Amino acid sequence: MSTRQFGSRVQRNIDPRLLRGEGAFTDDIPLPGALHAAFVRSPFARARILSIDTAAARAMPGVVAVYTCDDIGHLDQALPLLIPHPSMRDARTQRPLARDDVHYVGQAVAMVVAADRYVAEDAALAIDVDYDQLAVELDLERAVAPGAPAVHTTHPDNVAADFTQVSGDPETAMAAAQHVTRIRVQVDRSTAAPMECRTVAARFDAASGELVVWDGTQAPIGVRGGLASIFGLDEHKVRVIAPDVGGGFGQKVMFPYPDELLVPFAAIEIGRPVKYIEDRRENFIGSNQERTQIHWIELHATKNGEVLALKDEFLHDTGAFIPYGIAVAQVASTSIAGPYRIPNIEVRFRAVYTPTVPVTPYRGCGRPQSCFAIERAMDKLADELGIDRREIRRRNLIADDEFPWAREGLLFADGLRVSLDSGQYHKALDLVCDRIGWDGFAAEQAAARAEGRDLGIGLAFYVEGTGLGPYEGGHVRIHPITGKVYVNTGLTAQGQGHDTVFAQIVADQLGVPVTDVILVQGDTAAYDWGVATFASRAAVVSGNAIHKTAALVRDKTVRAAANMLEVQEADVELRDGHAWVAGTDRKVPLAAIATASNPLRYAFNEAAQAATQFAPASRHDGPALQDDQHPGLEAAAYFSPECATWAYGVHAAVIEVDRATLQVKIHRYVCVHDCGNMINPTLVEGQVMGGLAQGIGGALYERIEYDAEGNPTNANFVDFLIPYATEIPDVEIAHLETPSPLNPLGVKGVGEAGCIAVGPTIAAAVEDALRHRGGGRFDAVPITPSAILENLGTA
């Protein structure tokens, strides 16, 4: 047999092309005669539009069209509420172009279409919008207090959703507790900042009635559904292609953004292709963000530190609109108990409208916030009870033989139950402590202090529900000419390397080189059953669908090969692109088997002769294909998970706070993680490291800042501090592999894992480093040098 590809460090199929600059992103798609769009965006967080004067812009040479809400016909309506949920009342979504009111700085008010982007921007500046500015409240706590200015008149309390979930019997458990720990923690607003901003290009062919849209989206099938229904077109006439996409991190799973409707609309109306390439400032003020939550969490415990009940109440900033429903808050609320038994939980959140860019998932999706809350609370409980931070966790972790651990009463973001399916939590904790040097650290810390250096250690555990439904599919076909294997799925990639890991899965089934498996994704004309790329689900859901499909194709191939080689199926081996008679050198290429499996009239090449009507192997006593037979070697199958599968991990860090600069220097960082069986450890590590880098951004650097009027003050890469490679330390990654019992491959998702636990790990370490100097608790991120100074009370 060939070497098993599943689990191997196979190099990424996609890299040579991308590294040579041969990628084809939306802006690289040749669209002769294309026009370019630019937007007029609100400069106010909250205002009434009194008038819009577009006359000067329309008169400018090169301007083809200017659209306000009055010029877009049936598009002038609230955009879809993508994920309805009963906790929301009269959920607000925005219109493609603002009518009457604007609700955040950056909201689209008008669109210009011109000969090029230069002219389009000139014209956008020439559009005169008269606003009546209204009062705003940016602070979440004040926004829900009586008398705060309302983002929407329909919601005078600014509460978009109010939702409580209960597991077990928290009231009884709380009454029995001997100790209560309470803290307030806060995580601030950040943004995904993909390297490629969002993009849309559209071409409408009036003769065929076909609308083709290139969209840097994570969800082309969803975008097509939205376009078809809003434009009243048959889905067959709308083709959405997500070409190469330079990072998504959730920001591009949201749809439709206004431009995703307006650009196709203009292409249809004008009759020429139209392109919109979002610029960086627009990405900061026009594309969705995530993170701000304030939690008030209580742990009700015994004196031994066993947590009997958890009560959490949090405010979730949903921005000016709530198009993605309560998904982010719901993930946070259902992940709140982390890896701990905690059998009794009461968690309530209120999603709050604020006059800011709307909030939808960004890598982590509520998990970094809930992880920060529970892990900081566990540290505080440990401190209050005088128990080591490692030990308090050990006393509460779910044991290996206690899985599956169900949290009855909680529903996850997929509407299915929360049940942690498998893990080795204790082993992970021991491993991380061993690698970071937990036991010897006190001596190291004391020695450093003697030299005037402040070292600290922290650790944090996380769990991550991954691989959400509803389903994905796969289609696999062995190509009769080249023998290459084409795999279609409904997902898209934004750099993850799906083409490699899915190829590994298929290569194992069909015995072909990984490089001979070609993945086609992100094109609704190629495959249009499925959902999208989000929630660390590709490997779990599409991976298993493709695995099932490849197994079906393998069965067909073996059957056909046995027939051609005149042996029993059990004697056929698939390897090196051939079917072999086991133990002999007799073989037939897969291409020939695929050709022979397709009854032919015409012999277009030598191999095809074997499949024509007068060939020796062809039937002469009945139809070439039986009733239940399909031509060729292909199949399609689907995988629909029964519930999320829960990956987990634990981070630990040793840091130093520089006394002069108050800079947090990460000396050692260890990440132990478990995403079930790994298809490709190299790609897993890439995902973990990328997530970690974004986690470090959230822990130490990134915060969208607003002035009192709601204007973002650091909406650029100079002032919004995304860490550079120079700020990311070396990280030691250790793998555990506990298979998921919920899918045939035993895999769990890994896409979001890295970012989740960084905040509480760093906060705990900084707190540990500075306590001896009178430092207080660090219950908010990012932890900036200014925040450290303030914490030390020497400001």
Next chain:
Amino acid sequence: MKPALFEYHRAASVAQAVDLLAEDPGAMILAGGQSLVAAMNFRLAAPSRLIDITRIPDLDRIAVTAEGVAVGAAVRHRTLERHDGAHAVNPLIRAAQAHVAHVPIRNRGTVVGSLCHADAAAEMPLVLLLCDGWVELEGPGGNRRIPAEQFFRMHLTTARASDELATRAVFPALPPDAGWAFAEFARRKGDYAIAAVGAIVQCDAGGRITRARLAACGISSKPVRLGRAEAALAGGTADATAAAEAGRAAATHVDAADDSIATAAYRRHLVAALTERVVAEAAARARRGTE
């Protein structure tokens, strides 16, 4: 992020550049373009005309003379940074250059362009001020030189008249017996400084400070001399106590407000710590020089 319409002219001589500048009040000089082009793309700047001076003969020269290091207006940061002759007479230049953005930006950006851009947190204006250097300008009325003390007016504003071309800047040589040091902190490597401090210290044979010159950037609307810290050091012994006292005095020069990167309180803490560090380092170098 596309600039508004503009003319582009490539000047062949200083005289032609000055003429082109005089013709159009909306004209701006283009050298390395590392700040200007970004500002144009954001439409924070919309010059009607760009006058590219990078092809003017001799403007890309560095001359090390008795008066110091003369840097032509087209000299790239990276060229000056790697210039051993300049380093030999004024090592502060290389020390500061290491903090100017990143190598790809230093490969294109110019030293004089940075001086004329006059970002309040930029390193090279601080070095020019610290070294008591000057900028030479050419205008319709002839040429003149403006000392650094007068050149930097406020953030992004200099004493250069809009019809003048800065042709070169001169960074004087450090006294041979002087100790020097430069320290900066930014949240990310290569960013503009939250604060940076430079020091030139001379000591007598007994280790007593005979002359101390200190300047900082990032803490005010322009690079500033840390006069109160200099006064604290003058005539004293260059020990740890003196350095700490200089740090405390330096902090009183901070008048930048809280911004999205740092609070004013943090800037005071930081400038004190950096001052303490550079004073100690410069004094140590000075003592080595007198040994």
